[in-house]
Amino acid sequence: MSVTEKFTALFDGLEECDEEEQVQKIMEMNGLIDEMNKEEFESIFTIELFNKIHQMIEKEKLPWGNAILLMKHVGYYQMLKRFYDYAFIDSLLSDRFQELIIEEEEKKGEKNERLLVDLCECYLLQLDYNICEDLVSICVPCLLKVASKKERNEETQKEVEIALFGFNCIDDGTKIKKEIFKNEIKEIVYYQQEHRNLTHLAYQSAWMFLICGFPKVDSSEEVIVNELHFGREARREIEDLSKCIDWKRKEEENGRIEVHIIERWLDVIDNYLTSCELWNEELAGLINCIVQVLRASRDNHKDIRNRCFDILRCAAENRNVEIDCLLKNGAFGAVLEEIQQPTINDDLIRNCYYFFLSISERLKEKDVNETEGEKRKEMKRKIFEKMEEEGYEDDIAGFHDVVSFLNKKYYFQLSFNSSDYFVNV
Structure with a gap:
């Protein structure tokens, strides 16, 4: 049966x-x-x-x-x-x-x-996300009481996990003053960092509610980045979860909850890069972590690999993420490696194009001053050398053929001259 x-x-x-x-x-x-x-x-x-x-x-x-x-x-x-x-x-x-x-x-x-x-x-x-708004004012305080429990026993941890998981089903646009619950969620995160009393899924759910659930104002970002150390914690969690996964097994064979929690962490990181502005060294380290997961997932975990590419593309577009950070933490190498894969699909090709196009546009911006101009020249030199190391010259010719196979709906956004997507000295 x-x-x-x-x-x-x-x-x-x-x-x-x-x-x-x-x-x-x-x-x-x-x-x-x-x-x-x-x-x-x-x-x-x-x-x-x-x-x-x-x-x-x-x-x-x-x-x-x-x-x-x-x-x-x-x-x-x-x-x-x-x-x-x-x-x-x-x-x-x-x-x-x-x-x-x-x-x-x-x-x-x-x-x-x-x-x-x-x-x-x-x-x-x-x-x-299709919750009746009349029920939000009942459900959130109710589940918050459960989520605030601090016992480390397995039964309580599961109760807390499901309660925090439930928060993620509340749409950002739902009419609820989520800032009312901000301090309680912060305390849950603070306590976890000191005592490690939450499951991986519970902790990820708390972060998702913090980053996806509150208005993007300076005070919120300051708390998320500098007080709660989002970059450090996200990296630590993803690295811990990765150790539990046999990346050599096919996605459908793995069956581990850690795979799904990593995917959810990638959603949170993508949301942060899309909507927030603060950036620091801890977040820079997170880029390196994403690159490592991308490489590990390349052969057998398509969903995770694709989400990693989405994040690298967002990072390249985000002007608060320094280009040097992407270079030092392996983002360029990872994208160029992907281009050389024999089975690359349209979505990944498009993300590769967007990645290099965003970098190119940022480096072509008018120089603010002489020092900034010299810095950009040096950056272009480093990028060009990196592309030479990865066999860039052999790949660019093939891009002219690949463009014609891309999904029609993206034509208006993509140039047919593939050299437009790279940085020239």
Whole structure:
């Protein structure tokens, strides 16, 4: 039987089981979910299935506790692997979750805090930024209490991980004064740096909420870069996670959570380079880390390799990132190595072009003063020498042919003269 057939058979048998037997079957189903690819996941978790779960709950054939056990794992898995199945949003089960969250929050007597947390987590992890704004003011404070726990035991660490993970499902544009929670998230990060009480995913989720969730103002960037040491911490985390991965195994064979957490860290770094301005030596070291991950992932992990190239392209475009930093930390060498790969695809070729085009444009800018002019001449010389070392002359002729195969929608942005993308002394 296939994974989906096994899952369907277990699900169809839930109604005939008592509560304890249901738990056993749901644990088996959760294990099968971990084995699913995107196509298998989407074929199973349809509006019809979510409506069926709702019907079973309403007919008291599936207790809420068991439904939560299943739904929380479904949400956790799809967010971790970024499957983003939107069937839940339009289901009756989604409406019922919303109603229950509001009902529990509005209770005049003692609330069931554990139930409220479970409901909020299930609801958020299913949505991927489509949260009803009325529920944000309930869910965020609720999960923040859980995220602020400091115990190091495995059970608490998992609770904190899921709570922080849930924060990442709240869209930047959602009408919520996220700065209200800024100090609490900062304290969570500070405490982790001193005591290392969080899982890798929990810590990454806290950073994602900080960088992607708050207005980009000078004070926020100062805290992120110089107080919380984003560059240092991101590099340390990615290097630690990389040690757990067998880069020689194919992406679909690796199956390690560390692969997905690295991808999420790359998203955070890309977001920082796109929207923030501060730059320091710790962030410069992060460029070297990205280059190492790019080289390690080149053969067997396409998604990570592509994300690394996106980051290097963003770094080349960001005028706060010194060109010398890219040269010293291996970015030029990594891009030139990629150009020489026999299986390079259109997206990577385009990123290579953008990388060199951005550098070229920056070095052609009018010199502010004589000292700056001399500095740029020296930089051009270094870059030219680096290109000679990597066999640049042999590659440039081939670029004329490659351009014609690029996706049509990028034609208006790309020159047909490949030499426009390189720096000449």
